Amino acid sequence: MKVSSKGEYALRALLLLGTHQGKVLGIQEISDKTLVTVHYLEQLLLQLKKLGYVTSKRGAKGGYMLQREAEEINIGAVIRDLEGPLSPMACASITQYEPCPLEEGCQLKPLWSLVRDTIAFVLERTTLDDLLQNRITKLEGGDFIVGKRTS
């Protein structure tokens, strides 16, 4: 159930750009602060650019900045764009469903669907701005997670 370092690195870069909105950050500076190699960042940022998350400025004093507002950058979408479906199994994916020969009567699919839904719920309700503002609420003893709404 891993998020690859690709996703982690991309989010680190987006967070850094988010904390310096309006400024152009060079790739070297991003590398220093995220601990990701310059070349690997290059690939990542290029991809993030094609996906519409960042813009770049070429040439001397060039670099990268966020293309959208931090509130408009959905973490679930970022991870999905970079790593594929959030679902733990393709049979339970909404965005890239693939059939499975055992599917009918499968006793696992409901579980995978539930896992997909909970992961998607958590990630899709979170924006880059939420992360920047430390607006993620840790689960604590009294929290509930899954169940029927009571009111």
Place this chain on the structure above:
Amino acid sequence: MKVSSKGEYALRALLLLGTHQGKVLGIQEISDKTLVTVHYLEQLLLQLKKLGYVTSKRGAKGGYMLQREAEEINIGAVIRDLEGPLSPMACASITQYEPCPLEEGCQLKPLWSLVRDTIAFVLERTTLDDLLQNRITKLEGGDFIVGKRTS
């Protein structure tokens, strides 16, 4: 955020054994019903045996059966035993935490922790028996997933 086919295959085998409790199932039969190759199943079942989930009977008419009651087999534990931590990132893992150089002040870790907690919550509250009884409740429009308890 994938579950590997290793975990899927292992759960398929456990489910099949669970539907025939008390009976010894040959590896060929398990292969036929789970669509996993005999040799790969051999490896998996050997591992499941070492982990205490199944027992085997050698020789002619040999095969496998569950070692524990289906209610005592926790799906979260199975996946963890076979694939490692449920956490999407090592920095948020409870069972196999690993430090990260960016950890203090990291704005991502709270998110990874939340994801870990929700995945663990869903998987650890589910037993093999729950799957066998189709006792997994799909999320529907009116369901809630994460939040503070209101009463």
Place this chain on the structure above:
DNA sequence: AAGTAATCCTATCAAAATAATTGGATTTAA
């Protein structure tokens, strides 16, 4: 007691996904 059918078990190989590297082309500020 022999034969056969099955698990056991180690070792190795293959494939896929992920991460990192290389090398140059292009653009822009100074």
Place this chain on the structure above:
DNA sequence: TTAAATCCAATTATTTTGATAGGATTACTT
């Protein structure tokens, strides 16, 4: 004009995962 930076395609390396091979051991059956 030069230097600093992004752009971009291609390649290589690493890791994880999945599959295969081959023989040793066990136990049922005749």
